[in-house]
Amino acid sequence: MESQATASTATPAQTRAIGAGIAPLLGAGDVVLLVGPLGAGKTTLVQGLVAALGGREPVTSPTFTLAHRYPTSPPVTHVDLWRLGHLQEVVDLALEEELDGGGVVIVEWGEAAEPLYGADALVVRLGWGRTDDERTIAVEARGASWISRAAGLSAVAGAGAGTPGEAAVGEG
Ligand SMILES: Nc1ncnc2c1ncn2[C@@H]1O[C@H](COP(=O)(O)OP(=O)(O)O)[C@@H](O)[C@H]1O
Numbered sequence: 001m002e003s004q005a006t007a008s009t010a011t012p013a014q015t016r017a018i019g020a021g022i023a024p025l026l027g028a029g030d031v032v033l034l035v036g037p038l039g040a041g042k043t044t045l046v047q048g049l050v051a052a053l054g055g056r057e058p059v060t061s062p063t064f065t066l067a068h069r070y071p072t073s074p075p076v077t078h079v080d081l082w083r084l085g086h087l088q089e090v091v092d093l094a095l096e097e098e099l100d101g102g103g104v105v106i107v108e109w110g111e112a113a114e115p116l117y118g119a120d121a122l123v124v125r126l127g128w129g130r131t132d133d134e135r136t137i138a139v140e141a142r143g144a145s146w147i148s149r150a151a152g153l154s155a156v157a158g159a160g161a162g163t164p165g166e167a168a169v170g171e172g
């Protein structure tokens, strides 16, 4: 089962709103893989997501600390794999314990974790748009656990699930 929805955003606030829209779809054991180049807006999207789950502290990039854990509901572990060179290092982060313990794991440079989690995950691809501040965001649900949530996914991007579409996302 795969379903995909796409959107474009014109401001960081709109990208945070996409993150906030994804937040209520997430539950214990979910993995979100964020894919896209430096500056695409991965951390910005996580800011909106964590805030929507009740996070009160500011979300910063875990590039040098590898992982930040937020006491949200469900708890979010925010990982940045940019500096990791080997899959074994991803394994060593013991993300499985977070997932089994009811947490959600969100991974920047998520392509590095695809061999482990790519079959059952929400994959969010961020890329450049036509202007400096425009970003394209494609959200793809993979795996059986996402079948029942596909409708919610389409609402996030304002596009039809299963049929790639494009929608400008409004302010707020
Ligand atoms: N539409 C947009 N969505 C997200 N970020 C944007 C947008 N327009 C401009 N920006 C800027 O792009 C940068 C994105 O940075 P960040 O979220 O840290 O990216 P990444 O984590 O992918 O490296 C920020 O400086 C942000 O202000």
Ligand SMILES: [Mg+2]
Binding pocket: 042, 043, 044, 061, 108
């Ligand atoms: Mg980042």
